[in-house]
Amino acid sequence: MGITTKELAKICGVSRTTVHRALTDTGRINPQTKDAILKAAKDYDYRPDLLARGLVKGQTFYIGVIVLDVNNRYFAQMLNAIEMEARKHGYFINIALHENNKAMEKEQIIRLADYRVDGMILSSVNQGQEYKDFLNSFDIPIVTIDNKVAEGIPFVGIKEREAAREAVRRILEKGYEKMVFVCPPLSDRYKENIYVHEQRLEGFNEAMRQYPDREAVVIDKKDNLKLCAGQLEDSKRTAFFCSGDIFALELMKYLKSKGLASPADYGIMGFDNIDTLEYVTPRLSTIDNSAEQVATTAVNLLFELINKEKTETKRILDFAIVEGETITAQAET
């Protein structure tokens, strides 16, 4: 690396402490010596070793971000927003992926802690009391997003249940006779954190209860494309409500290969409003859960925790229904 304060001190004929004072502009110091030191620092292109500084100050100005993977549009949008918001505060980010693997998530968190990040933002696949204890065992502020780990852990999310309920209501108002809720296997609770999907399912069920004349189906199997397609075999007017845009897109693609298109043959609604949708026809109806807003809110909450400002540790944001072209009123006969 470059030059150190020690060498600068020798060059300027002063002590390291004086150099430090000049560089950090603290304490009393003779303006002339200060100028001389600053000039030398510039000439020799001095730059502080951030590791050393972090070691002694116990603060690195890094926040760790742990998510599933970056390939997912939702996380990519999130990440971008987190980086920008963090940078505004003079912080940088350290990204770690857990690939939906509980053990890997733990390892990544441990490593980030060992690297002394000042805080973390975590989209967890783990949950429960035991994991809560694990997270609390670090004396580092951690803000969770998307999936709730447990009560008491700082969390930023949206009103998942209300969003689902509202969406289903709107769909049913359009006269669909059958509603199919599609999500990842809920029985995988022991394998991953399916908090958001459970919440959305609850919202779905709540809304369906108010329309007892309509048929409700839940598909949470692994290989669900075929199962979904099967739902279209009766003559009922059917709509799919997918817990995630990606899955909605996959389903539309699959159904298209079978010669079926929305909105003519089926209704479909997603969740997330990922930006891929801009380019897809027909425009998918979906729910905007404002990844960017969740991201910036999480970062700001994290900073409040880092700075030990007293603060509410739970922030639930609003959602917005995005009317696309895949949910339509009953066609005239």
Next chain:
Amino acid sequence: MGITTKELAKICGVSRTTVHRALTDTGRINPQTKDAILKAAKDYDYRPDLLARGLVKGQTFYIGVIVLDVNNRYFAQMLNAIEMEARKHGYFINIALHENNKAMEKEQIIRLADYRVDGMILSSVNQGQEYKDFLNSFDIPIVTIDNKVAEGIPFVGIKEREAAREAVRRILEKGYEKMVFVCPPLSDRYKENIYVHEQRLEGFNEAMRQYPDREAVVIDKKDNLKLCAGQLEDSKRTAFFCSGDIFALELMKYLKSKGLASPADYGIMGFDNIDTLEYVTPRLSTIDNSAEQVATTAVNLLFELINKEKTETKRILDFAIVEGETITAQAET
């Protein structure tokens, strides 16, 4: 944080060196004392301070990754691949965005260097001799991707020119009478690194020269959607060749709003083969530049440089033309 080697030493009644030996499994040590130390380490949940280790070893096991932003599909795919490949080698990544801002790119690089990353992967907006000197002023290996900064700087990319040439040839074989090459403003050379676009343009020109009977148009203006649409006003059979899928998608969207669709009204080809295309109809013809492969190649090249293995510092990968539905043979009259 947790317990330190110093405290462990006191607990076990040995010196710090012995603790270190037990922990790192180096040097001669009595198996019994070792076991005792390891047990204590476990009981007290000892974990090494990675900052301190990095400081003394001069190695952090981090690589810095500097890209435009993560929202771009291409970079997201890239990043994911980089993270995974790095992790395989026991390394982690530190992400920094430059947002197409030359100065910010420099700042980010400096900061990563100050944090003593062991190497960097850089998709640069800068270029030229001066910048080359800047990069070389760090004694940290840096591998550039996408855009070439200057000869002599380690670089991983694909055969951009050949790819463009081949693509144009294939398009022309389908009988299109007019070819429009679309890319960002090439006059912005002073503002950003437009290396890949220049390469592709060259390939375009080379191919066009072999078909003197066809009309060639280049559009590299900022607000080019309208200009592109204007190209369809004559009655010629026209194909667009866009230097980037995103722009192709934007153009298709725009033209659709004007009531024009591919392949009936125009041909269009992209570049990158981003995964968004999977969900878009019609399937865009494009060129696969294998973001993942570039990523893993770059990481591996970087490790060779870090480990000072003698190595070629330039790796140019192959491309593949992806036949979609937006380039078709002349319709029968």
Next chain:
DNA sequence: TTGAAAGCGCTAACAC
């Protein structure tokens, strides 16, 4: 206004 000395937590050279 300046400097000496100690310490962050780890590793490494050398002596016993």
Next chain:
DNA sequence: GTGTTAGCGCTTTCAA
């Protein structure tokens, strides 16, 4: 086998 000592580059008392 084990311990002593020194050092990475920075910050922070405390004393002059």
